[in-house]
Amino acid sequence: MTGRLTSDSIAVLIHARVKNIRRIFMKKRIISIIVAAIMTTTAVPTVTVSAEVFTGNGWSFDSATGTLTVTTNESTVKWKEEKGFAANSLFYESAVKSIAFGSGVTEIGDFAFNYMHGLSVIIIPEHIKSIGRGAFSISSIESITIPAGVTKIGEEAFGACYMLNEIIVDKNNAHYTSQDGALFDKAKTVLICYPLYNSRTEYTIPNGVKIIEVAAFAYCSNLETVTIPDSVTDIGQWAFTQSSVRTVKIGNGVKNIGIAAFANCGLISVELGRNVVNIEDSAFWDNSTLKSITIPNNVKFIGERAFGACENLTIHGYEESAAQTYALNNNIPFVSLGEPPDNKGAILDGEKVTINDALEILKFLAKLPNEISANGKESRQWNASLIVGGFDSPTINDALEILKKLAKLENKIDSL
Numbered sequence: 001m002t003g004r005l006t007s008d009s010i011a012v013l014i015h016a017r018v019k020n021i022r023r024i025f026m027k028k029r030i031i032s033i034i035v036a037a038i039m040t041t042t043a044v045p046t047v048t049v050s051a052e053v054f055t056g057n058g059w060s061f062d063s064a065t066g067t068l069t070v071t072t073n074e075s076t077v078k079w080k081e082e083k084g085f086a087a088n089s090l091f092y093e094s095a096v097k098s099i100a101f102g103s104g105v106t107e108i109g110d111f112a113f114n115y116m117h118g119l120s121v122i123i124i125p126e127h128i129k130s131i132g133r134g135a136f137s138i139s140s141i142e143s144i145t146i147p148a149g150v151t152k153i154g155e156e157a158f159g160a161c162y163m164l165n166e167i168i169v170d171k172n173n174a175h176y177t178s179q180d181g182a183l184f185d186k187a188k189t190v191l192i193c194y195p196l197y198n199s200r201t202e203y204t205i206p207n208g209v210k211i212i213e214v215a216a217f218a219y220c221s222n223l224e225t226v227t228i229p230d231s232v233t234d235i236g237q238w239a240f241t242q243s244s245v246r247t248v249k250i251g252n253g254v255k256n257i258g259i260a261a262f263a264n265c266g267l268i269s270v271e272l273g274r275n276v277v278n279i280e281d282s283a284f285w286d287n288s289t290l291k292s293i294t295i296p297n298n299v300k301f302i303g304e305r306a307f308g309a310c311e312n313l314t315i316h317g318y319e320e321s322a323a324q325t326y327a328l329n330n331n332i333p334f335v336s337l338g339e340p341p342d343n344k345g346a347i348l349d350g351e352k353v354t355i356n357d358a359l360e361i362l363k364f365l366a367k368l369p370n371e372i373s374a375n376g377k378e379s380r381q382w383n384a385s386l387i388v389g390g391f392d393s394p395t396i397n398d399a400l401e402i403l404k405k406l407a408k409l410e411n412k413i414d415s416l
Contacts, residue, residue, distance in 0.1 A: 056082045066097030066118060070105055077109035094118045101125050108135045110154065115139065124150065131157050148172040153192065159215045164195045179206060196220050207231050212239045220244055228254060230273070235261050237280070250276070257283045272296055279306045288312055295323035297340040302326040
């Protein structure tokens, strides 16, 4: 999800057009189109033009009602390619007010209905199984309802829908769900899309979410404060780009911050979790309002222009760290926090405990027989959780907790 790019334009790949669209449609939702003038344009050979209804291969458009009807999977994309009823995109981007799906349609193609600035509500019928990549992106949809039968939703299917207030998913859908208007996978481990025009100014991502998908919050217009829980491990590329977010607290579980994830947000405060490893290219690009950030010692990679165009920024970090190297190479002021704390340890009963101790304890626990404890079930579960569940980067607190647990077990152990 966080593949690295090196192009100078990496942080501006998302359409700047969206901001202009939002300003226009806040004042006037629908552009007035004179259908009679459009009808004088030359038609593509496969299209038949009548007074009010335009037809093509598997689709028709009623100019009186603004209803586009598609009857085949192919027509969800082909209608726009043919567009014999309109010589320019301004017509079809604004004249279509609703979409009717024939019973033969089971898949909505990639980018099928993007740039639809006359749409407001979309109800996907039960026979639709798949919604393609960018299918409704950069449109004026306010609400979308996803039925139980949908099994696949492509990347950024509702990306940059600048008027979107909510996404509703049928409770019987086995693959997706919604909460507070946001779209998740069924297990709520992936946050797929947040409604960009929702009125909330603060949002805490539900605990249990592991991945924030590509462009999930991009272009949010009201959201100012976001809290990311410890359960999240990956923040996808462009996740919050060009949004209204000003303050973000990133949990300790996050390891990867994707390309342009927080680019051009107007950030004021960023709190990075202690276990971040990768800050990808242009991750915080063009946040001139961000004055200070502390980069943990666990960070090993900081991508090209990760903090580019942050002209007022001072980086705080440890000696000989990736943060210090990045700051020096990019002429960013750097404030040292001293030597890395990893090996300083903590004191327990007069003895220093380090991360190496935690690793040794884990190795020790792995050798313990299951029957060592009178409360064998608890012991086996605890032992398995340590070995299988992780501790791939033990902390001093982990060492202390393990020692405490061992102290309770020591009287149960007869021999090793």
